[in-house]
Amino acid sequence: MKKTILKTIVYLLLVVGALTMLLPFFWMVSTSFKTGFEALQVPPTWLPKKLQITNWISAWKAAPFATYLLNSVIVSLMTTVGQIITAIMAAFAFAKMNFHGKKILFTILLATMMVPGEMLIIPNFVTLSQFHIVNTYGALIIPWLASFFAVFTLRQSFASVPDQLYYAAKLDGASDWKFLWQILVTNAKSSITAIGLLQIIGSWNSFMWPLIVTNTDKMRTLPVGLQAFSSDSGVNYPELMAASTFVILPMVILYLFLNKYVVAGISGGGIKG
Amino acid sequence: MMVNQKTTWKETLKGWLYVLPMLIIVSIFSLYPIISSLAMSFYTQYNFFTNQVMALGFDNFKYLWEDPLFHAAVSNTLIFVIGVVPLEIVISLTVAVLLNQIKVLAGFFRTIYFLPFVTSIVAISMVWKWIYNKDAGLLNYFLSFVGIHSIDWLNDPNWALPALIILAIWKSLGFNIMLFLVALNNVDKRLYSAATLDGASVWQRFWHITVPMISPMTFLITINAVIGSFKVFDEIFSLFGGQAGPGNAAMSVVFYLYRMFYEQNKYGIAAAAGVVLFFMILIVTLLQMWFSKKHVHY
Amino acid sequence: MEVKFNHVTLTYPNGIEVLHDMDFDIDDGQLVALLGPSGGGKSTTLNLISGLLSATTGNIYFGDKDVTKQDALERGVGMVFQNYALYPHMTVLDNIIFPMKMAKIDKATRKQRALDLAKLVRVDDQITKKPSDLSGGQQQRVAIARALAKSPNILLLDEPLSNLDARLRVEMREEIRRIQKETGVTTIFVTHDQSEAMHVADKIMVLNDGRIQQYDNPQSLYENPNNQFVANFIGEPALNVISAHQLGTEVTQLFDGNVATIGIRAEALTNEVKEPAIKMQAVVHEVLSFGRDRQATISVGEHQLIATDVTTSALIDQEMTLFAALSGVYAFDKDGQRLPLRGERA
Numbered sequence: 001m002k003k004t005i006l007k008t009i010v011y012l013l014l015v016v017g018a019l020t021m022l023l024p025f026f027w028m029v030s031t032s033f034k035t036g037f038e039a040l041q042v043p044p045t046w047l048p049k050k051l052q053i054t055n056w057i058s059a060w061k062a063a064p065f066a067t068y069l070l071n072s073v074i075v076s077l078m079t080t081v082g083q084i085i086t087a088i089m090a091a092f093a094f095a096k097m098n099f100h101g102k103k104i105l106f107t108i109l110l111a112t113m114m115v116p117g118e119m120l121i122i123p124n125f126v127t128l129s130q131f132h133i134v135n136t137y138g139a140l141i142i143p144w145l146a147s148f149f150a151v152f153t154l155r156q157s158f159a160s161v162p163d164q165l166y167y168a169a170k171l172d173g174a175s176d177w178k179f180l181w182q183i184l185v186t187n188a189k190s191s192i193t194a195i196g197l198l199q200i201i202g203s204w205n206s207f208m209w210p211l212i213v214t215n216t217d218k219m220r221t222l223p224v225g226l227q228a229f230s231s232d233s234g235v236n237y238p239e240l241m242a243a244s245t246f247v248i249l250p251m252v253i254l255y256l257f258l259n260k261y262v263v264a265g266i267s268g269g270g271i272k273g
Numbered sequence: 274m275m276v277n278q279k280t281t282w283k284e285t286l287k288g289w290l291y292v293l294p295m296l297i298i299v300s301i302f303s304l305y306p307i308i309s310s311l312a313m314s315f316y317t318q319y320n321f322f323t324n325q326v327m328a329l330g331f332d333n334f335k336y337l338w339e340d341p342l343f344h345a346a347v348s349n350t351l352i353f354v355i356g357v358v359p360l361e362i363v364i365s366l367t368v369a370v371l372l373n374q375i376k377v378l379a380g381f382f383r384t385i386y387f388l389p390f391v392t393s394i395v396a397i398s399m400v401w402k403w404i405y406n407k408d409a410g411l412l413n414y415f416l417s418f419v420g421i422h423s424i425d426w427l428n429d430p431n432w433a434l435p436a437l438i439i440l441a442i443w444k445s446l447g448f449n450i451m452l453f454l455v456a457l458n459n460v461d462k463r464l465y466s467a468a469t470l471d472g473a474s475v476w477q478r479f480w481h482i483t484v485p486m487i488s489p490m491t492f493l494i495t496i497n498a499v500i501g502s503f504k505v506f507d508e509i510f511s512l513f514g515g516q517a518g519p520g521n522a523a524m525s526v527v528f529y530l531y532r533m534f535y536e537q538n539k540y541g542i543a544a545a546a547g548v549v550l551f552f553m554i555l556i557v558t559l560l561q562m563w564f565s566k567k568h569v570h571y
Numbered sequence: 572m573e574v575k576f577n578h579v580t581l582t583y584p585n586g587i588e589v590l591h592d593m594d595f596d597i598d599d600g601q602l603v604a605l606l607g608p609s610g611g612g613k614s615t616t617l618n619l620i621s622g623l624l625s626a627t628t629g630n631i632y633f634g635d636k637d638v639t640k641q642d643a644l645e646r647g648v649g650m651v652f653q654n655y656a657l658y659p660h661m662t663v664l665d666n667i668i669f670p671m672k673m674a675k676i677d678k679a680t681r682k683q684r685a686l687d688l689a690k691l692v693r694v695d696d697q698i699t700k701k702p703s704d705l706s707g708g709q710q711q712r713v714a715i716a717r718a719l720a721k722s723p724n725i726l727l728l729d730e731p732l733s734n735l736d737a738r739l740r741v742e743m744r745e746e747i748r749r750i751q752k753e754t755g756v757t758t759i760f761v762t763h764d765q766s767e768a769m770h771v772a773d774k775i776m777v778l779n780d781g782r783i784q785q786y787d788n789p790q791s792l793y794e795n796p797n798n799q800f801v802a803n804f805i806g807e808p809a810l811n812v813i814s815a816h817q818l819g820t821e822v823t824q825l826f827d828g829n830v831a832t833i834g835i836r837a838e839a840l841t842n843e844v845k846e847p848a849i850k851m852q853a854v855v856h857e858v859l860s861f862g863r864d865r866q867a868t869i870s871v872g873e874h875q876l877i878a879t880d881v882t883t884s885a886l887i888d889q890e891m892t893l894f895a896a897l898s899g900v901y902a903f904d905k906d907g908q909r910l911p912l913r914g915e916r917a
Binding site: 162164165167168169170171172173174178183186187 | 621623643644648649650652653654656658659660669670673674717718721
């Protein structure tokens with residue numbers, strides 16, 4: 001009896017918490033279907049009186065969201081693919097190979113993870129200006145083609161593969177390159193997927209860097225575009241909520257489908273500082 | 274490949290070739306800028322277009338020392354950290370413990386709690402901006418039930434930071450809950466059985482087993498949360514429409530850096546602000562490590 | 572293929588020599604066990620043969636060819652690792668095919684050969700499964716098939732039976748012998764279990780402290796140990812050891828040299844009259860029977876002995892005369908070296 005009451009309280013608290021978590025999402029979607037007049041009504045209506053998608057259409061047209069979306073997709077995919085390839089190679093070298101300078105290099109790179117990325121923005125901007133690639137895909141993509149965090153996480157996953165498997169492959173006549181791509185990568189598929197997903201999410205949502213290195217609509221990514229849209233359009237909340245949904249929805253869908261990899265990535269990979 | 278042989282130059286070459294792609298990018302965009310931004314913080318006269326340095330000195334740091342806006346940025350950032358981190362940890366640990374008690378729907382709840390982690394901070398800040406709206410906002414509507422009337426969250430300098438803190442806590446809970454769940458799962462269940470046999474109550478088991486057993490994770494989460502909070506920028510920018518809050522009431526160190534760098538082109542001062550941020554984080558992290566030596570049970 | 576070690580030593584980077592002057596020949600087509608306690612140097616020796624470790628000094632020959640400087644791949648050895656090291660994401664068949672794929676053998680040939688090998692090691696009904704769906708014994712079989720796939724000069728097995736439960740172990744050791752006899756490939760395996768080595772191997776190399784203690788066929792190893800270590804290590808129950816002064820000069824004078832200790836095999840000790848034998852005064856404390864086995868606990872002076880041939884007719888807890896058949900009695904000097912019987916100098 002006492003146990004049932006306790007369980008009920010636990011569930012009750014969790015439901016209240018979950019509702020708090022969901023409320024902003026619900027409110028965003030609900031408002032996006034309301035007329036401007038209904039949105040401003042006091043007391044507010046929970047659900048739109050009439051489901052109308054005019055805000056979605058007008059928001060989509062009011063700013064070049066299609067371009068933003070395309071840019072976000074390109075940038076997220078390219079940086080993720082790049083980061084994974086560079087990380088796979090480097091993680092393998094750190095986990096299984098012997099070479100002079102390995103330890104010191106690893107230590108130096110580990111130390112760089114302590115430095116806040118915001119501090120690096122200024123020199124990086126200067127570097128990109130000197131390469132004349134500010135406001136291009138290059139500026140959005142190239143600096144993120146490698147991340148030591150990804151290397152570090154993947155190295156742990158590679159190191160957990162027994163050395164004997166490496167020796168066995170060597171005896172079977174596989175080169176390092178073949179062992180890496182045909183055996184190690186296949187066996188670390190789930191960690192690689194998890195790292196990739198976290199990178200896609202991070203890249204999709206990143207703001208400060210694209211804000212600084214883009215200055216035309218043609219190059220903006222979704223979050224920067226949304227920010228620009230919100231300051232240009234003044235306050236039309238139903239439209240703004242529709243536009244916010246454009247930005248949020250793809251990652252939510254991705255997450256709901258690949259939930260278990262994201263969870264594994266967080267629990268296995270530790271923390272991004 | 275012979276395991277016991279001295280590392281050969283051929284192997285060394287091969288190893289470096291494997292790390293090279295990563296190393297090129299990291300060198301240009303992480304290693305070099307660390308040194309460069311340190312150097313830049315001493316540039317007092319600098320031409321960005323030609324990358325020419327005309328004068329060096331401590332003037333940038335002196336400027337920060339004297340600039341009331343930077344003082345505000347530092348104190349707001351500290352208030353933000355203190356406002357966010359403890360609450361974030363207490364709430365996420367509570368939720369994680371609750372989630373750990375149930376089996377049915379546990380995955381479903383976890384998915385919901387984690388949702389904010391995958392959403393764009395800019396986009397969700399737009400939503401919170403709407404929730405914080407003075408006249409038609411949802412929050413003031415709820416508050417009206419308990420007799421609180423029309424707080425102007427985003428335009429009243431006194432409420433700007435609290436609004437920011439609420440948003441930041443909401444956003445970060447999921448990630449920490451996930452990590453706490455990992456730690457809770459790793460606690461040996463037999464310890465609880467043993468403690469129960471020894472007559473420990475639920476509450477005693479929590480304090481004497483759970484808390485010490487998960488202390489390494491709590492430490493990790495705290496460090497991570499502190500560092501993350503020190504770097505607050507995105508949510509300020511979007512919540513206050515590209516400003517640092519009403520009358521700079523939500524000015525943070527990173528926002529200050531952004532403004533000096535991007536809006537006012539004072540590169541040296543911006544770089545100096547970055548260096549100060551780095552040392553603030555470093556000091557706080559070292560303090561936490563020192564504290565953890567006494568209180569974290571590995 | 573014949574394997575020959577010519578004064579091979581191995582020194583670790585920290586300067587410690589772990590293998591001392593290894594000098595031996597393994598004949599073509601033999602099944603050889605490297606036997607010894609952990610840390611004795613048996614796995615190190617195996618890895619020197621495989622080429623995973625390189626010798627510090629000395630030379631290693633496969634047949635007439637000096638392979639000292641060659642790595643594992645060039646030497647053409649097949650190896651079965653202790654944890655099998657099967658590729659977890661590949662099916663059984665793909666695991667066996669992999670080395671042939673790396674050697675660029677054409678598709679049809681390698682598949683046919685893989686199927687033949689699967690049949691040889693008796694996993695032909697499992698070929699579409701993943702390693703994780705197999706039992707330990709089956710994984711072992713697949714690992715052997717994979718090692719044989721590239722037609723190795725030598726087949727090496729590192730502790731092949733240690734991960735298996737007791738019943739499978741007996742089954743697999745017979746299987747290893749069968750497969751080795753069918754393929755005729757020179758096979759060397761590492762084990763710390765003397766009975767395993769005794770049951771399977773054509774010849775056994777006993778290693779301790781990085782030295783070869785004795786390299787011989789199982790029967791001579793048992794009947795004619797070189798030293799106290801080998802006599803002790805081989806045989807179950809372990810050798811009974813008595814100090815020389817306990818037995819007196821009438822026993823020690825039988826041997827040529829300065830006897831420090833006497834070793835007596837458990838089955839040599841009996842309460843029935845035997846010749847030639849040494850006699851001793853002893854007290855039998857207990858005689859236990861397990862099925863057809865018997866085990867008696869005996870004390871001679873301060874020494875506790877185990878005997879398997881004392882009959883139940885022995886008087887309990889009374890001093891009596893026991894006989895130890897001379898063929899099961901060994902004398903050792905203070906360094907543990909075996910001393911010959913007087914007059915039959917070895």
